[in-house]
Amino acid sequence: MTIVSPWEASGMKENNAAYIGRVESFLSEVVEDKPRHALFLNMLAMLEHLGSRKIMVSQMNRVMTQETLQHLAEEARHAYFFKRNAERVAGHALDGWDDDNTMCRIPAAMYFGRLDAGITKVVGEDAAYGWVSLIIELRACWLYEMYQGVLEQSSDIMSLKSLLAEEDRHLAEMFEMCGGDYDTLKKLSALETELFVKLWGRLEQELPQQIAA
Numbered sequence: 001m002t003i004v005s006p007w008e009a010s011g012m013k014e015n016n017a018a019y020i021g022r023v024e025s026f027l028s029e030v031v032e033d034k035p036r037h038a039l040f041l042n043m044l045a046m047l048e049h050l051g052s053r054k055i056m057v058s059q060m061n062r063v064m065t066q067e068t069l070q071h072l073a074e075e076a077r078h079a080y081f082f083k084r085n086a087e088r089v090a091g092h093a094l095d096g097w098d099d100d101n102t103m104c105r106i107p108a109a110m111y112f113g114r115l116d117a118g119i120t121k122v123v124g125e126d127a128a129y130g131w132v133s134l135i136i137e138l139r140a141c142w143l144y145e146m147y148q149g150v151l152e153q154s155s156d157i158m159s160l161k162s163l164l165a166e167e168d169r170h171l172a173e174m175f176e177m178c179g180g181d182y183d184t185l186k187k188l189s190a191l192e193t194e195l196f197v198k199l200w201g202r203l204e205q206e207l208p209q210q211i212a213a
């Protein structure tokens, strides 16, 4: 059997190549804008929290394994990591997630909800945990790798290296769990890309608008 990576199998990188410039320029701008960076970090905290909660809820009627508990704990820690950094950048507490302390709170929650519903519709409730996680891990690795590159060039001290290593491992685990149905993987990754681009468009509107020359 030839070894195929989740990147090859999903076509995710090719399908997202056109968005690299936009995403990188947003990230470069937002990391140097402390008030907005705090709101963006709190949004990432919310998404990680939604991810860990989703894992917990999806396992309620199933046998909990050590591997799943570890996954859940790591996503919860990612939420804590981003919340802690959001508060560091803000210089004060950012309790919970509301419209004042979270960038694009509703569009981000909609991204997650629609993705979860769209994937569950295709693969069914039982397989949803693996597939939703797999598709989200692709995005997390793609985005956080770029974010890490931007952070290294910035004045911010945050590093995503250990978080990225965990997302990488989750990606490999979920890819194995979901098996070799690459047609479904391509289809679901394309669905996620559509939702991600929509969310990103909303995030871009949160930056100060540049006046065209």
Ligand SMILES: [Fe+2]
Pocket: 048, 051, 074, 075, 078, 140, 167
């Ligand atoms: Fe995560």
Ligand SMILES: [Fe+2]
Pocket: 075, 137, 140, 166, 167, 170
């Ligand atoms: Fe993860």
